[in-house]
Amino acid sequence: MSEETQRLTSGIGLDVFDPAPVGVLLARGPDHRIVYTNTLYRQTFGDRPLGRSLREAFPDLAQTGYFDILDRVLTTGHAERVSTAPVDVTYPGEAHGVTRYFDFSISRSTFGAGEHGILAVIVEVTEQVEAAERIRVLAEERRRALLRYRSLVKAGSQMVWVTAPEGGVIEPSPGWERVTGQTWEEFRGDGWLDAVHPDDREDIVREWNRALADVPTDFTHVYRLRLAGGGYRHFSIYAAPVRDGDTVIEWVGTCADIEQQWQADRRDTLLARAAAATADTVRLQEMLDALSHVIVPDVADACRVYLLPQTLDRPAGGALTAERVVALTRPGMPDLPPHREEHLRPDSLLARAIEQGSPLYAAFPPGEPPPDLAGPADAPWLSGGVNSIVLLPVVVDGTTAALLTASVSDDRPPLGRPEVDLLRDLAEQTHAPLRSALEYQRTRQVALALQRSLLTAPPEVPGLDIAVRYRPSTVGAEVGGDWYDSFVLRDGAVVVTIGDVAGHDLPAAVTMSQLRNMLRGLALDREEPTGEILHRLDISVQTLYPEGTATCILARVERPGPDGFRLQYSVAGHPPPLLVAPDGTAGFLTDARNPLIGLVPDPRYTSAQQPLPQGCTLLLYTDGLVERRDEDLQQGLDRLRRAASKAAEQPLEVLCDDLLATLLPEGSTDDVAMLALRVTNGAPPQP
Structure with a gap:
């Protein structure tokens, strides 16, 4: 390079640009022949020979329009800037180029004898562009995920909720409001506990606080929720912590209605318990007593069983004497002695169930049975704050051999069709001994009649x-x-x-x-x-x-x-x-x-x-x-x-x-x- 070309008209030596942290290119004349490149430029674009035109040195840029910018700056003398310009750079010895991003600042330079050229200052911004793109992609993914989450929350059958790291609800849940009837103000914080059944609150509070302290990978629990229309159903909750590194920033959870599955599981469990309790039992009295302990308190607060010794020869509509052989109530409730003969009026509730041979069921406000179900003033199955009853005749070979009564009290959910079906399944455990009891009654009546005649x-x-x-x-x-x-x-x-x-x-x-x-x-x-x-x-x-x-x-x-x-x-x-x-x-x-x-x-x-x-x-x-x-x-x-x-x-x-x-x-x-x-x-x- 000649001494002339090593200096700009300002007299500044070009070697001043060698250690610059930006790439520097000096080109001369209308064909933009390379006069100077500094160290960083050569490291970035390779060692392009001096004296060659930029079009020859960078044939890949012929169709990009960058040379038009150079021509325009050279002609007009007005400097121009290009931001985040992609450049496909092919390095010597490599078959394929890579795309890198640069900010270009291009201005006109004057050489001796009135000749002009261009000075290009080049800053690589590839990392910034890629980082910005990553941020943009992540933001878009987050935006889409949030939209999907909100759509799923609105359309899904499960209730989705979000809590703070310490446990209080921090976002509304349309599903929760739809199911429980709680408004956002009632739901937020720890207000959700008001919708949980009183008997289940202590357990869920204890287990939820333990999860907040221990932070397991997930948390599951089953409890009963009060429905907007009244009554309770079983729900299964699943929650997981959302972490940022080692820090829990929130909890996300769902509630799914599992009432049918819970009823099926409870039925299987109680039937298995009943089978185990009666497996080695032969005597009817012992079997009935074992079944009553399965029914109380899991199904009902009180259970009574009556045997009907007079049904074999009693005319329809006649007086009936039932022998109460089981009387069991849950702890804390008054009980009755199990053995007692009760003379039933033909129009009484018990007699009606026996005559019909099919279950009678009623639910009512605690302690307020309808008049047609109240029966005698001292009806034992309606004492206290009873809110529902089931009278289940146990029919064997067409004969009502026993009557099972079950009731629940106070704020416990009333008995319903699932409990009626479950009680019927449990009562089937007694069919074999009841059939033997009926055969015994027939044999005994015939034998006694024969003996007394003699x-x-x-x-x-x-x-x-x-x-x-x-x-x-x-x-x-x-x-x-x-x-x-x-x-x-x-x-x-x-x-x-x-x-x-x-x-x-x-x-x-x-x-x-x-x-x-x-x-x-x-x-x-x-x-x-x-x-x-x-x-x-x-x-x-x-x-x-x-x-x-x-x-x-x-x-x-x-x-x-x-x-x-x-x-x-x-x-x-x-x-x-x-x-x-x-x-x-x-x-x-x-x-x-x-x-x-x-x-x-x-x-x-x-x-x-x-x-x-x-x-x-x-x-x-x-x-x-x-x-x-x-x-x-x-x-x-x-x-x-x-x-x-x-x-x-x-x-x-x-x-x-x-x-x-x-x-x-x-x-x-x-x-x-x-x-x-x-x-x-x-x-x-x-x-």
Whole structure:
């Protein structure tokens, strides 16, 4: 480069631009031949040869219009600026160029002899342009995301909410307002808690505060929300923290209605609990009690179950007696004793549900049942602040076997169709034992009717008082095996007998009736010793009932002379007769003991005789009066002897009642028959 070209007309040496932090280019003449480039320019655009025109050095810029700017500045002398101009730069040795951005400041320069050129100052702004573009893209993405978020919030079925890092709501939620009816002023901050069910507030506050403190990756919870139209539904919330680095700047969450799923899950859970609670339960009472503890308090505040023992033979519209066997309420509520008979009017609410055989349901303000549902003033299922009831008949094989009542109180959500369906599903757990109970009732009614038709009143005999008692079993189908009988023979002798057929069911009752009638016929057929009569009865039993056995006492009360009566008796495997003197002296008659009827082949039966002095009492009884599972039979016999001795002076009827009241333990389940005979001052019987 010549000395002339190394200086501008101002006399400034071009080497002053070498360390400049901007690119500098000096070109000369109309074809813009490169005269000078500084260090930064060469680093940016490569080492373009001096003396060449810019069009030759930068052929890629031919179509960009940049050369027109150079020509215009050279011609007019007016400086021009170009901002963020893209330039495709291809470096030596590279196949493809890259786009970079520059700010150009172009002015005219004067050389010697009046020749002009251009001076270009170039600042690269590629990083600023790219950063601005990134910011623009991010801003656009944020703007679009915000628009999408707002659209989803308005159109979605879920409620979306935003809280501050410390937990208070900071943005309106159209979905929340639509579902709960809360305005923004009511919703903001911690106002949302007012829409949460009172029973759920403590849990959600505790768990939400724990999440705010621990900041997990997400937070889930289920609670009940009050609806704008009244009532509550279950909602599932999901929330996540929004972070800027390590700092939580807000929380975003949603609420989804899960009432149907919650009801289905609750149904499955309660049915599983009911199945587990009743898996090893056979007795109906225990099963009903276990189910009531599943129902209370998860489904209802109170549950009562009534069994209907009279529905088998009760005419439609007739009086009904229901046995309340379960009465359970949640803690803090008054309760009723579970066992009680309730006589229901035909027009009562319970009777109506039983007659219809379908559920009755009603909801009402707490403590204000409608008149047609209130029933009696002391209706136990409507006491206190009850707001809804369900009366659910449990129908088995077309018969209403039980009635389940459930109620909720105060501000608890009223029972509805889901609870009715759930109670029906739970009640199905009891169908098998209820079916057994119905079969038992039928068997018991038939057996008792048969037995009572045979256990007739004793005859009136001068000189003798005869009293009889019968107490049937109280559990299962255990009825029908015990019997007593008394009648007068043609010769004037009085026959008294008592017995017990093996088994406690309807077949036992049928067998008992047949043995009793056979014994009557055998005793009337021949006037022979009691042992011979029992022998013939044994032959009949072993012939007709090969598998059957029975115990029996057969006795003849005779009056051979004016001095008194005489007892002839035989005992076949039965507890011995008890003879009580007027002074209370008592002893068992054990002289004519024989094997059970039907037990051994071709047995021989013996007879014995015993005087019956005036005022004495003869007591015949079945084993239910003296047997206990946890003691020896002799203890029961001694107990009977002592009790009868103390009651010896009582009238015969009173003595029988006292013995039953004294000797039968509470909850005794065995049936008991008793026949008592007392010698009085009456005239002797006539043939």
